Amino acid sequence: MQIHRRFAALPGNARGASLALGNFDGVHIGHRAVIAAAGEAARRLGVPLGVLTFEPHPREVLAPERAPARLTTFARKVRLMEELGVEQLIALPFDHRLMSQAPEAFAKEILVDLLSIRAAAAGHDFCFGHRRSGDMAQLSTLGRQMGFAVQSVHGVELDGQLASSTLIRKLLLAGNLADANALLGANFCTGGIVVHGDARGRELGYPTANIQAVGRKTLLPANGIYAVRAGVQWPDGLLWYDGVCSLGTRPTFDGNDRRLEVNILDGRYDLYGLRMKVEFVARLRGEEYFADIDALIQQMARDCANARAALCAAPPSLGTGKGRIIAG
Numbered sequence: 001m002q003i004h005r006r007f008a009a010l011p012g013n014a015r016g017a018s019l020a021l022g023n024f025d026g027v028h029i030g031h032r033a034v035i036a037a038a039g040e041a042a043r044r045l046g047v048p049l050g051v052l053t054f055e056p057h058p059r060e061v062l063a064p065e066r067a068p069a070r071l072t073t074f075a076r077k078v079r080l081m082e083e084l085g086v087e088q089l090i091a092l093p094f095d096h097r098l099m100s101q102a103p104e105a106f107a108k109e110i111l112v113d114l115l116s117i118r119a120a121a122a123g124h125d126f127c128f129g130h131r132r133s134g135d136m137a138q139l140s141t142l143g144r145q146m147g148f149a150v151q152s153v154h155g156v157e158l159d160g161q162l163a164s165s166t167l168i169r170k171l172l173l174a175g176n177l178a179d180a181n182a183l184l185g186a187n188f189c190t191g192g193i194v195v196h197g198d199a200r201g202r203e204l205g206y207p208t209a210n211i212q213a214v215g216r217k218t219l220l221p222a223n224g225i226y227a228v229r230a231g232v233q234w235p236d237g238l239l240w241y242d243g244v245c246s247l248g249t250r251p252t253f254d255g256n257d258r259r260l261e262v263n264i265l266d267g268r269y270d271l272y273g274l275r276m277k278v279e280f281v282a283r284l285r286g287e288e289y290f291a292d293i294d295a296l297i298q299q300m301a302r303d304c305a306n307a308r309a310a311l312c313a314a315p316p317s318l319g320t321g322k323g324r325i326i327a328g
């Protein structure tokens with residue numbers, strides 16, 4: 001996949017694609033339906049499949065204090081889109097010129113003059129142009145006038161819930177990881193760098209790598225204990241391990257800061273300073289206060305056994321998206 005981040009540096013092969021338009025935070029099953037629709041048009045027309053998005057999200061530029069925490073970093077979006085077969089990712093900076101562009105000017109200057117698109121697909125509620133004044137009906141009209149096909153894609157519902165980034169954020173914050181992952185079509189994933197903690201984990205018999213976010217933070221799920229897959233970025237490549245993670249303030253030890261800590265179930269490693277990805281596979285329980293440390297240690301042993309069982313039963317991490325396209 002080729003990634004284009006600057007208007008001025010768009011090579012010729014970024015032009016003439018079938019493009020999915022949107023922000024795609026989470027790359028959830030609704031987003032996947034939009035990308036699939038753009039992919040079908042790409043195959044029909046014999047042109048590359050692309051995604052046009054703005055990075056950072058316009059909301060993060062216009063009202064950063066009100067922007068919700070992200071489900072996916074840009075790097076994670078790139079990886080998920082690559083898995084979906086996206087060939088050209090055009091992630092343009094959202095600047096003041098773009099902000100003030102009327103819908104017609106956006107279509108003419110960006111979609112036609114800059115990108116010469118052949119087709120566009122977006123969610124039925126997609127808005128574009130100055131103050132989000134352009135909608136899908138207008139994009140279809142502009143497409144007819146300017147010579148590109150437009151497909152409006154209906155929302156995707158899973159077990160009666162319409163996939164949306166907002167709903168997935170709510171589910172994660174409420175501790176409903178199973179539904180959030182189902183709507184994501186992949187396991188929720190975050191990560192960071194392994195830093196020093198209180199050196200207590202090794203005394204308990206469960207060393208835990210403390211993960212500190214680097215760069216733009218993602219949302220974190222509700223506090224609790226989770227079965228995870230931990231991706232360690234060793235100098236010579238990324239390796240995945242089964243693990244268990246504790247997310248929260250460690251009430252047993254009067255912790256006051258919120259920490260994300262991962263115990264890799266098998267083996268001992270020196271992880272300090274390395275990057276680690278944490279894929280949340282299943283929620284095991286909430287954090288608890290233990291008056292007796294031995295009781296916590298016994299519970300941690302049960303957590304590890306439960307994590308093993310959950311990880312054995314879990315489907316492969318990516319491409320598990322299910323869902324039904326609904327009308328309307």
Ligand SMILES: Cc1cc2nc3c(=O)[nH]c(=O)nc-3n(C[C@H](O)[C@H](O)[C@H](O)COP(=O)(O)O)c2cc1C
Pocket residue numbers: 197198199200201202204206207208209210225244245246249250251252253261262263286287288289290296299300303304
């Ligand atoms: C599987 C697992 C379950 C845990 N459950 C709890 C818990 O219920 N309550 C709690 O206070 N801390 C819990 N912890 C967090 C430990 O207290 C924490 O890992 C320990 O204090 C080590 O901290 P350190 O990495 O800073 O040394 C859990 C940790 C793990 C790995």
Ligand SMILES: Nc1ncnc2c1ncn2[C@@H]1O[C@H](COP(=O)(O)OP(=O)(O)O)[C@@H](O)[C@H]1O
Pocket residue numbers: 194195196197198199200201202203206207208209210262263264265266267268269270271272
């Ligand atoms: N299986 C393992 N899972 C997680 N960390 C491990 C493991 N084996 C060794 N370690 C190392 O132990 C460190 C965590 O030990 P711990 O006693 O919890 O101290 P601290 O939290 O202060 O770093 C990790 O950062 C890592 O370098």
